[in-house]
Amino acid sequence: MRNIILLFIALNIGYIYAQESYQNPVIPGFHPDPSVCRVDDDFYLVTSSFEYFPGVPLFHSKDLIHWTQIGHCLTRFSQLKLTNCPPSGGIYAPTIRYDNGVFYMVTTNVSDKGNFLVHATDPKGEWSDPVWLNQGGIDPSLYFEDGKCYLVSNPENCINLCQINPMTGEQLTPSKKIWNGTGGRYPEAPHIYKKDHWYYLMISEGGTEYGHKVTIARSRHIDGPYTGNPANPILTHINANAQLNPIQGTGHADLVEAKDGSWWMVCLAFRPQSGSHHLLGRETFLAPVRWDKNAWPVVNGDGTISLQMNVPTLPQSPETKKITRIEFNKGKLGPEWVYLRNPKPENYLTTSEGTLRLKATPIHLKDLDSPTFIARRQEHIFFTASTSVKLQDAFVNDKAGITVFMNNHSHYDLVVEQKPDEEQAIVLHYRLGSLDHIEKEIPLTEKGEIQFQIRGDKDFYTFSYATNGKAFQEIGKMNTRYLSSETTGGFTGIMLGLFATSETASSNAYVDFDYFDYLGK
Numbered sequence: 001m002r003n004i005i006l007l008f009i010a011l012n013i014g015y016i017y018a019q020e021s022y023q024n025p026v027i028p029g030f031h032p033d034p035s036v037c038r039v040d041d042d043f044y045l046v047t048s049s050f051e052y053f054p055g056v057p058l059f060h061s062k063d064l065i066h067w068t069q070i071g072h073c074l075t076r077f078s079q080l081k082l083t084n085c086p087p088s089g090g091i092y093a094p095t096i097r098y099d100n101g102v103f104y105m106v107t108t109n110v111s112d113k114g115n116f117l118v119h120a121t122d123p124k125g126e127w128s129d130p131v132w133l134n135q136g137g138i139d140p141s142l143y144f145e146d147g148k149c150y151l152v153s154n155p156e157n158c159i160n161l162c163q164i165n166p167m168t169g170e171q172l173t174p175s176k177k178i179w180n181g182t183g184g185r186y187p188e189a190p191h192i193y194k195k196d197h198w199y200y201l202m203i204s205e206g207g208t209e210y211g212h213k214v215t216i217a218r219s220r221h222i223d224g225p226y227t228g229n230p231a232n233p234i235l236t237h238i239n240a241n242a243q244l245n246p247i248q249g250t251g252h253a254d255l256v257e258a259k260d261g262s263w264w265m266v267c268l269a270f271r272p273q274s275g276s277h278h279l280l281g282r283e284t285f286l287a288p289v290r291w292d293k294n295a296w297p298v299v300n301g302d303g304t305i306s307l308q309m310n311v312p313t314l315p316q317s318p319e320t321k322k323i324t325r326i327e328f329n330k331g332k333l334g335p336e337w338v339y340l341r342n343p344k345p346e347n348y349l350t351t352s353e354g355t356l357r358l359k360a361t362p363i364h365l366k367d368l369d370s371p372t373f374i375a376r377r378q379e380h381i382f383f384t385a386s387t388s389v390k391l392q393d394a395f396v397n398d399k400a401g402i403t404v405f406m407n408n409h410s411h412y413d414l415v416v417e418q419k420p421d422e423e424q425a426i427v428l429h430y431r432l433g434s435l436d437h438i439e440k441e442i443p444l445t446e447k448g449e450i451q452f453q454i455r456g457d458k459d460f461y462t463f464s465y466a467t468n469g470k471a472f473q474e475i476g477k478m479n480t481r482y483l484s485s486e487t488t489g490g491f492t493g494i495m496l497g498l499f500a501t502s503e504t505a506s507s508n509a510y511v512d513f514d515y516f517d518y519l520g521k
């Protein structure tokens, strides 16, 4: 009997703690250029953010699979100036590292003065003002050893190394070219690691597209000479073995060793959804790495990854349930909400009635400025988003609503628009490059609250409205592919934005959004 009880317990423990699989991407939606570090058994991860503010989303995890956004590294104008920042300008790839009680995040503001780092002792708190760096190129990374701090980045398409003082930014040694990869275009995303008395330099080549790959070299000395791995690339989906893989463009990776000695890689990739068009931007994926003593690292066995990963994992922490409805009654929005460029805070308010109130201004979505706009990422190919809109005190042509937003020249908007004689109308509008098109206009019989809904699937966005909160009527549908990265260019992904614009500087128009629902699968 005792044995049966023990077997029963063992089976149950086995069942509860079976850690044999996980799903990729581990951070879905526009979360490119991941970088990860570990402090004891806590992992921290950052991604790039381009023209959005605050910048550099910061995530925490215990198991590398379930990530919770705990904030952003760049939350102040003094850290992140995005004035006139074009789409996909601003913040490029960041690296996060921890040394001797201090977190460092180093990145590039391509629309400001280039490479800089910020530091913090509590990553959830405020990070320092920028410490600007001299060495150019993009994708800066730091490596710490024996109280020394080394910087790598890629000026002139070659990985350069120098030593810096991370608190002042002073460059202590001349920049030295240490590797330009295996001949692929765009050697970038360098990171240095040390293992078994080897310095490993891992980079990406091929550019952030289908030919993307991760390669690695090693040396006994940090400044080289570096010798490439004969088995390079260690990760790529460009070859026949990944031709039909729903994940493409794998690259821009970082490695981390867990407390139990297992090694893991985070990388970016994208998921084509309509032909070869992808919309969700480049997302964050996870792969196990086998790294034997004195050997080269091997990523997930054959250098490819999949959506369903059937591999042993770290003990998994239960996922916190994702909230699908945001009521706007908490006063403060969650860290998933971001603005375009540096926002004007006076145009955003959460009211005591529990609405999000946006003030319309004459800055439009097409302008390289900061319209009244607040957005979160589309994280799933199949999703439904809805909201309730009430436009008030509006002048003719003032409008407010929801947008499927790739960038300032590519977005689909569903709005309430003020018409002459106190009338209002629902308008479905598409902007695609120089094409500015009104697809449908539906006059409203009375002013009041309107509910909008957007459904996304692989090939279409479908737009609907209701006046009673329930019976949604379809207004129109539009192909996804015209908003894809392949069509529009750029490094970002689709954002679902709430916004308000005015045609008249003196307008007092404002809009109340009562809730925002997002349901993805």
Ligand code: 6LW
Pocket (backbone or CB within 6 Å): 032, 033, 048, 092, 093, 138, 139, 188, 189, 204, 207, 208, 251, 252, 268, 491
């Ligand atoms: C990033 C570069 C890249 O800095 O794209 O995928 C650039 N890799 O490393 C922008 O994300």
